[in-house]
Amino acid sequence: MTARTTGLAVKCCAAMLAGGLLTTLSPSAALAAPGIPDHTTAEAGNPFVDGWYADPDIAVYDGAYWVFPTTSRPYDEQTHLDAFSSTDLVHWTKHSNVLTKASISWARRAMWAPAPIERNGKYYLYFAANDIQNDSQLGGIGVAVADRPEGPYEDAIGRPLISQFHNGAQPIDQDVFIDDDGQAYMYYGGWGHANVVKLNPDMTSLGTFADGSTFKEITPADYVEGPQMFKRGGKYYLMWSEGGWTGPDYSVSYAVSDSPTGPFEKLDKVLAQDPAVAKGSGHNSVVNVPGTDIWYIFYHRRPLGETDGNHRQLAYDRMYFRPDGTIRRIEMKVRDNFADGNALGWKTYGGTWAAAGGRYRAGRSLGGKALLDTNFADFTYDADVTPAAGRGDAGLVFRASRPGTGVDRYSGYYAGIGGDGTVVLGRADDSWTPLGSARVSVTPGTSHRLRVTAVGPSLKVYVDDLMTPKISVTDDTYRSGANGVRVFDTAASFDNVAVSPAS
Template identity: 80%
Template sequence: MTVTSTGPLAKTCALLLAGGLLVALSPSAAVAAPVYTTSEAGNPFVDGWYADPDTEIYDGRYWVFPTTSKAYHEQTRLDAFSSADMVNWTKHPDVLTTADISWAEYALWAPAPVKRNGKYYLYFAANDIQNDAQLGGIGVAVADRPEGPYKDAIGRPLISQFHNGAQPIDQDVFIDDDGQAYMYYGGWHHANVVKLNPDMTSLGTFADGSTYKEITPENYTEGSFMFKRDGKYYFMWSEGGWTGPDYSVSYAMSDSPTGPFRKIDKVLAQDPAVARGSGHHSVVNVPGTDVWYIVYHRRPLSETDGNHRQLAYDRLHFNADGTIRRVEMQVRDNFADGNALGWKTYGGSWSAAGGRYRASRSPGGKALLDTNFADLTYDADVTLTSGGGDAGLTFRVTRPGVGPDSYSGYYAGISASGRVVLGRADGSWTPLGTARMSLPPGSTHRLRVTAVGSSIKVYVDDLATPRISVTDGTHRSGANGVRVFDTAASFDNVAVRPAQ
């Protein structure tokens, strides 16, 4: 990926990601418009099992090129996704396959896109070679369009052997302000940087005559990535085991694109309430702004298959001294993308349309996110559309099934008859509290639940004064979701976060 931003006001006429739209800025326009805190329409932001995303901006569109996360010998194809707003994504299947590469058989990994010379280049790793006697390594493909089709540019690997102990995988391409292109790569706990010649298909040399310069920082495993901000070079990498919960992203800073790179801190790590195995990422800067996102893969909490990885993005924030704050994997969904990826339903009929998650009338239909929050603040907009029952939020849910009370956990809801309810389920229903208020049919209400230890509070519209406040410590942690009981309803602007 190519990132060359030099600051928040580097371009006076650019594109700003604001309020879900890419807005053209005039030279006099300010850049303080709203921006996303995460994928506001929900992570994962595309469907399917994918990993190792690299990101590029081509002609005002965001492009994500990931590894197809399947069984080892099925990794023979690469898809891409593009979006004008980072909300609605278009899939471009099979932009590159092993059929297009005479020497590649499987393990088609970590595509790295870049545009130069009027062409689109896609660097990739193939065959997962274990020694210099095997055929494989890092290749380069080229196309006339971002979506391809890409074809092998040189008919052989660009890097086919181990140098300085680095397995030739997990490449990233960075073009500096002076036009020099670099490729950062390496597995097996070693990282190298090489120069790319202007043709982008051959390697140059450094001033000392060498081709491969080792830059391995502390705890490096794989997944190199480079970007530049305010004159500083940020080298990032993944560490830990890719199938384990310790997979994470760390970074270093330098005044030079070739280092030295000394580890500063972790940027991204697993969150036992949100996802595991978060890593192998890229970083994208909204042009003309100081808004940055980290795009990465992660494994849902309930998944044990190592290849069950999904694509996500969150905001990347910087401190005044240029260091990077640790990323918070946020849980939000405003359904603006017209889907409910990441939700699993238990009974009832559910659909995402018109920027809402809609449920038909049913005796207790539920939809859950794969989360595991204990102390939490949980918000959503709830609209009752028909029926005499109630609709609302479930939290600290375990053992979900189909049926009115077929789960263990809590539920807070509202009904058109003017009742706010809170109860506990464990195969049967235990009321914990009720309150009365005006809740006309068809009206939308902001429902909030806070649960800290055994203290549970339910708010409706007035988020300063709880309608219900009880003490119950039966269920300590679990998933979050939405539920209807004998009513139809819609849900919007779902957000879950740890209690403050």
């Protein structure tokens, strides 16, 4: 591995490590070395950056992870591309306007799906522009180049690299992959067709295949758009998106082949909407942590409460492989340890809230709450809660709807602990109905693990001892809803929030 780790290393060479070199390393050396980002998901919360973005592609440059997404706006406003970088997949730095239409003479709108890669000390960014609908229109796939990952990127050839439809494929949604032998390929295509082309060593012109052709169709079953290629264990993995990008059925499937040009036969759908977490999950990329067999899938998704098609956010989750090399279906986990110093994804209703010092801190208020845009029915919900001294309590809201500012302005349940050792469980609907209470040993200013399990009408509350519930009741008033945190007449802080489907 060279000092400058590239998109090649992300999508290819590190996969060689997974398939070869890693066999000489112990699991602990491969997976648990200090400084290696070994997470089950975005532990500091999804979305991992702020703003409406889509179609993320990721590369590793000089030990840093670089994500290049589409700016998710109306087509006429998609005139620039931003990037985000991180050394730990937790703390992200935004790099604005790494490429703008001012640098591309032929681009005017719909700048989509940037694909980054480095070669010979130059950083290339492939992109689509103008959303052409036929061969008479100007646009297609372009290539820009820069001396640094953050740009500024400039047009490398002064025209589109691919400007027409071939094999029915709209020239959009490009992904670039460099194989072990140094041959570069670009996979692309919209309108239900996918092509692969060879890139010459200059990375700015197209080569030909052995049969003399330039465009080879590789469309797998149910393909719509967004191809992504990576290599692991000597096998070529093609991923793609299915369904409509504005709808809840947007999803990701994959195929595996012995050749970079296929054939690619669909094996499974590995990423799809979760009605409890997010919808419209798709247009992905993958990254392999160099020197390990740790893989992540980066993708966009739409919050459950959003109806605007362009309201898409960036997320990532861990991607696991079975012993036979097939990919396990991705679980969109709900986690937040606030290590990134923000509370993206949370919406507050009353009170004062701030993410600081690796915790979510709430000032004293009468019923201030912060909710995630989730819709869980049966679940296990955990959080570390640190209540302040004195009266009042702090805890977890669940199965909530109709939230507003006010003491009991929501419909749902709440379980809390107070600095005096009181544990409460109740139901709110613009008024409060107690359902149960208990006493535990609580030290104000000390973190306590609070767990709620809800399975059908069975509601249980645990404090520290996660084997024996302190409160257990039956109530079926609310069947599903959002998860959140709340304070009543106290200040508190929250950490290590996790919501999982009931096992």
